[in-house]
Amino acid sequence: MTRSARASSPSSRPAMKATPLSNCERRFLLRAIEERKRLDGRQCYDYRNVRVSFGADRGCCIVELGKTRVLAQVSCELVPPKLNRPTEGILFFNLELSPMAAPGFEPGRQTELLVKLNRLIERCLRNSKCIDTESLCVVAGEKVWQIRLDLHLLNHDGNIIDAASIAGIVALCHFRRPDVSVQGEEVTVFTPEERDPVPLSIHHMPICVSFAFFQQGTYLVVDPSEREERVMDGLLVIAMNKHREICTIQSSGGIMLVKDQVLRCSKITAVKVAEITELIQKALENDRKVRKEGGKFGFAESIPNQKITTFKMESAAVDTNNVEEQAEEIITKADPPSEVFAKPILHTPGTAQIGEGIENSWGDLEESEREEAVEEEGESEATAFEVQKMETEDTSTLREAEKDEPIVLSDSEEEEVIILEPQELPTKARPQANLKQENTSKKAFNKRRRKKRAVR
Amino acid sequence: MAGEKEKVVAAAGGCCLRPFSCEQGLLSRPDGSAAFLQGDTSVLAGLYGPAEVKGSKELPDRAVLEVLLRPKVGLPGVIERSREQLLRQTCEAVVLGVLHPRTAITLVLQVLSDAGSLLSCCINAACMGLLDAGLPLSSLFCGVTCALDPNGAIILDPTTRQEQEARAILTFAIDSPERKVLMTTTKGSCSVEEGPCFPP
Amino acid sequence: MATAFKMVEPLEYYRRFLKENCRPDGRELGEFRATTVNIGSITTADGSALVKLGNTTVVCGVKAELAAPAVDSANKGYIVPNVELPSLCSTKFRSGPPGEEAQAASQFIADVIENSQIIAKEDLCIANGKLAWVLYCDIICLDYDGNILDASAFALLAALKNVQLPSVTINEETGLSEVNLKQKNPLVIRKHPVATSFAIFDDTLLIVDPTAEEEDLASGTVTVVTDEEGRLCSVHKPGGSPLTGDKLQDCITRAITRHKEVKKLIDKVIKSIKPK
DSSP: SSOOOOOGGGGGOOOOOOOOHHHHOOOHHHHHHHOOOOOOSOTTTTOOOOOEEOOOOOTTTEEEETTTEEEHHHHHHHHETTTOOTHHHHHHHEEEETTOOTTOOOOOOOOHHHHHHEEEEEHHHTTTOOOGGEEEEEEEETEEEEEEEEEEEEEEEHHHHHHHHHHHHHHHHHHEEEOOHHHTTTEEEEEESSOOOOEOOBOOOOOOEEEEEETTTTTTOOOOHHHHHHHEEEEEEEEEOOTEEEEEEEEEEOOOOOOOHHHHHHHHHHHHHHHHHHHHHHHHHHHHHHHTTTOOOOOGGSSSSSSSTEEEEEOEEEEOOHHHHHHHHHHHOOOOOOOOOOOOEEEETEEEEEOOOOTTTTTTHHHHHHHHHOOOOOOOOHHHHHHHHHHHHHHHHHHHHHTSSOOOOOOOSSSSOOOOGGGGSSSSSSSHHHHHHHHHHHHHHHHHHHHOOOOO | HHHHHHHHHHHHTTTTEOOOOEEEEEEEESEEEEEEETTTTTEEEEEEEOOOOOOGGGSSSSEEEEEEEEEEESSOHHHHHHHHHHHHHHHHHOOOGGGGTTOOEEEEEEEEEEEEHHHHHHHHHHHHHHHTOOOBEEEEEEEEEEETTTSSSSEEOHHHHHHHSSSSEEEEEEEEETOOOEEEEEEOOOOTTOOOOOOO | OOHHHHHHHHHHHHHHHHTTBBBSSSOOOTTOOEEEESSSTTTSSSEEEEEEEEEEEEEEEEEEEEOOOOGTTTTTOEEEEEEEEOOOTTTTSSSOOOOOOHHHHHHHHEEEEEEEEHSGGGEEEETTTTTEEEEEEEEEEEESSOOHHHHHHHHHHHHHHOEEEEEEEOOOOTTEEEEEEEEEEEEOOOOOOOOEEEETTTTTTESSSSHHHHHHHEEEEEEEOOOTTTEEEEEEEEEESSHHHHHHHHHHHHHHHHHHHHHHHHHOOOOOOOOO
């Protein structure tokens, strides 16, 4: 638990700009659409393949819509309810456009696109009242479940909203929350081992279907790809459940649509939603069966077998018998810890120092501090100074001799003396201060002299 | 067959890696991508670059490497940031960034599921992602997590439960040519003798 | 001449020194800078310490507050460390939200506290499930000259040793807590973790206690944290050049020696302010 959990400012991150679409590419795409052809070979009303795979955790799934990929994870937490709705659970939806999905996406930035998509997800999943929030209440006004749905776009190849809405509803259907019991004021949360977790109560499954319009609404394409989204004039999103009830409808891009077009779109939506719902239910049923039978599940099972870029290894035993011997060998080979260590020097009560290397360049300040301290309780340290004074003499003579050279490397084994900036000592100032200054330099000197302990 | 496997496991002193698998090039947009799975732990890596750098981060002599670690639930916090640093410096030691000065390489790691040994799975996913992007590398690397159980026995590639029970957890990144240690980080305390247990 | 050389070819400049087993600031490869500690530097904090490692200066203040313990660990208090690297300590940092280095350092300190069990969190609990101490450990760098992790870990330890908590009792009739400011008790410090950092030069040379300059030029860093029993609380090597097991063992050996020195220092300081 650390307090600096704020994300660093997004503007400081380098970001690559999305490559702009060239004019001829744009013209080519539009011409193809006019000829009722699409780049990936689909017909105008064709939906890309939908693939749903479940993770090992409950409430986790990846939905692939062609090459667009969305990861969904549902989690829950016990929280106090909102004041105006004491008997309702809280729903929280969040779609993230991961920088992995496309080079133009920046982490943590609220772009217009992101806000629009999040708003649509809210309208599709919350405002359609597909989740029974009252069943999430544990103690009215005290504790309710907060259900959090995190959606991550992993690869952007157009039509994010459809993929996200499918992933969202699949994850919510797949999720199980821990069972709870209330006795008086005591709330007990059961672990999955104690009691089977319970599914959320979901009334219906709203699914979004997107339509892209070109040339002021003359041409229409279902499930636009990323390229098609770039050249489209307007977008119509219809969220519907399998009972043919429209949950939300949104037209954006500022195109005028005639009534017939909207009706036609809603008919297409009904067909697509029926197909997708069936697929989702089949996928959920499959997963349920596998889990019940104790078979293998999780993302590892969804990796294709016959593909050149995939690789699988069965669980492999690793021989670790010789590890301890190896470690021992390394330890015995290494030098044992040195027993030489510094004597701490007490400056004043509460301030002490050990040092081996250089003094810091704050030396001046230190000395004045020490002077004050000494004036306060001179006697206690007086004896220590006397001892040190004897040693200072040879130091200062050495120092004078080497004044001209900034760096001296002594050849002698015992004393590797390196003196930097020997001019720092004004030799004959006040006797009292002088004593202390020499004392400091002596200390530094003494440390340098200590046995070499280089780690090589 | 199963009995034989158990024998192998027993001979190895109970050390066993979970089954692992990897898929490369599974995303269409990034320049390199890889999913790495160790048991039920899985991480997806997507990589862009070398590409243009925006702003002041540009380096005149080498490429800027940026690693982003996205948790599955919520926003990235301090733990993610510190792991990003570990992963970035590990990759920096291996990527020959001097061949692409004044560019940026962005590696995004998305946690798909965490069932123990997450950091080592991130390391492996990062390496496979770098490979898939075809970036010049000086060597390959792999990540291994070891746990010391209360009896002092070594468990390789621990699950979440084993991690919770363990006295110490050590994660290493090891390079391919000489099996030197690229990165280590530890959790819990252990004696010096138990420390440098370098798996083969 | 030397300064020009240093500016143009900083790495080569360092290599010349390292070849002779010394560093431009006069230290040998295995030498620490002078370590100064002052405890009780901040009078308003419940415990504080200032640590200087050469020019690197770090101050740690511990503030104790009362709070209800978490539901799942009713008998435990909290320790909340935070490392701040404000823009005043180096030109490297900008003001604003904490950068990656500060967050990584915070996490490192949090890991050290957790791994070493420096304080048993149960000691911070006053009444089971009702009241516990929260120790906010703010570590602020005043001068950044490398090796921030060692300085921070030491400052934290020294500050925690300095903490005096007032005794708190719960009045059984009213159920309210009563704080007795006159009776103060020190914290029980179970372990004394000490960090030792190394910089790796040219993939092979290890130098102890790197300065900011050395950190920039180095190809990697290693930080080893040990406690008084010589157990490893953390071996933190965030990437960088690869090392062999033997080299890591050398680091651990050096860290154990360093621990003894620092332990002596902290004992002496604590003894010096104890009322006779």
